[in-house]
Amino acid sequence: MLPLKLGGCVESTARVHLYDFIVTSKAELAEEIWRVVICSPELSRTLRAGQFINVDVPGDRSQLLRIPLSFASIDQMAGEIELVVATVGDGTRRLAAMAVGQGSTVVGPCGNGWRLPRSEESRVLLVAGGVGIVPLLAAGRELAQKGIAFEAVIGARSASQLWGEQEFMDIGASSVLVCTDDGSKGFHGFTTQALQATDLTPFSLIMSCGPAPMMAGVAACAHKAHVFCQVSLEQMMSCGFGACHTCNVAMVAGGYKFCCTDGPVFNAEEVLW
Numbered sequence: 001m002l003p004l005k006l007g008g009c010v011e012s013t014a015r016v017h018l019y020d021f022i023v024t025s026k027a028e029l030a031e032e033i034w035r036v037v038i039c040s041p042e043l044s045r046t047l048r049a050g051q052f053i054n055v056d057v058p059g060d061r062s063q064l065l066r067i068p069l070s071f072a073s074i075d076q077m078a079g080e081i082e083l084v085v086a087t088v089g090d091g092t093r094r095l096a097a098m099a100v101g102q103g104s105t106v107v108g109p110c111g112n113g114w115r116l117p118r119s120e121e122s123r124v125l126l127v128a129g130g131v132g133i134v135p136l137l138a139a140g141r142e143l144a145q146k147g148i149a150f151e152a153v154i155g156a157r158s159a160s161q162l163w164g165e166q167e168f169m170d171i172g173a174s175s176v177l178v179c180t181d182d183g184s185k186g187f188h189g190f191t192t193q194a195l196q197a198t199d200l201t202p203f204s205l206i207m208s209c210g211p212a213p214m215m216a217g218v219a220a221c222a223h224k225a226h227v228f229c230q231v232s233l234e235q236m237m238s239c240g241f242g243a244c245h246t247c248n249v250a251m252v253a254g255g256y257k258f259c260c261t262d263g264p265v266f267n268a269e270e271v272l273w
């Protein structure tokens with residue numbers, strides 16, 4: 001394994017608060033994938049890559065739970081937070097349907113974010129599936145600011161649901177490998193199959209977010225290549241602050257951790273897949 005010095009875990013040093021927000025812009029990026037930019041100036045100054053926010057989406061009050069969402073970028077000058085959601089559930093559909101200028105409330109910053117390398121000598125691989133791209137775009141931006149080289153492997157079911165290739169190139173990825181399950185663009189197959197055909201040993205860190213089977217596969221590839229791996233888990237959440245036990249993550253050492261307060265980013269070696 002290559003020597004790797006990581007920065008301190010991005011813990012919630014900023015206290016979790018309730019903030020107001022308004023939607024400032026939105027656009028459909030791909031089939032059932034929407035970018036929604038919200039303005040919440042105070043919250044935007046507290047967030048770190050890999051953390052999440054809990055959004056109260058107006059509408060059907062039978063849906064009382066907030067939606068936990070990662071962010072792709074922060075513009076602190078404008079006070080804006082860029083969200084990208086797959087409109088596969090009622091809550092995310094209602095979020096994408098919010099009008100520009102419409103507002104609600106959001107809780108954050110939640111959870112612990114990515115631990116990024118300290119050394120510019122590091123070489124990082126980002127592996128994402130679906131909207132798992134979102135927190136990795138935030139990570140990529142911080143890597144670029146630190147002068148750390150990174151490459152990306154992104155996957156989607158088909159080209160119509162693919163997004164993020166240009167976004168990763170725009171923030172400075174050395175390369176972006178696109179994978180589609182149906183072969184409609186790029187590598188025909190899963191991101192994990194692409195990784196199995198790749199020499200991972202030059203990388204000092206792999207960071208991954210996406211469906212759980214994908215992350216388990218990425219973790220296995222990283223383990224085999226002796227490369228340190230972090231994953232951002234997407235568990236079902238209810239409270240978002242460690243009270244309800246719905247987001248339990250089984251650990252190799254035994255017992256469980258909360259995805260919402262101990263994660264969502266974990267050392268892949270510590271997760272019981």
Ligand code: FES
Pocket residue numbers: 236237238239240241242243244245246247248258259260261
């Ligand atoms: S969502 Fe309630 S404990 Fe994590």
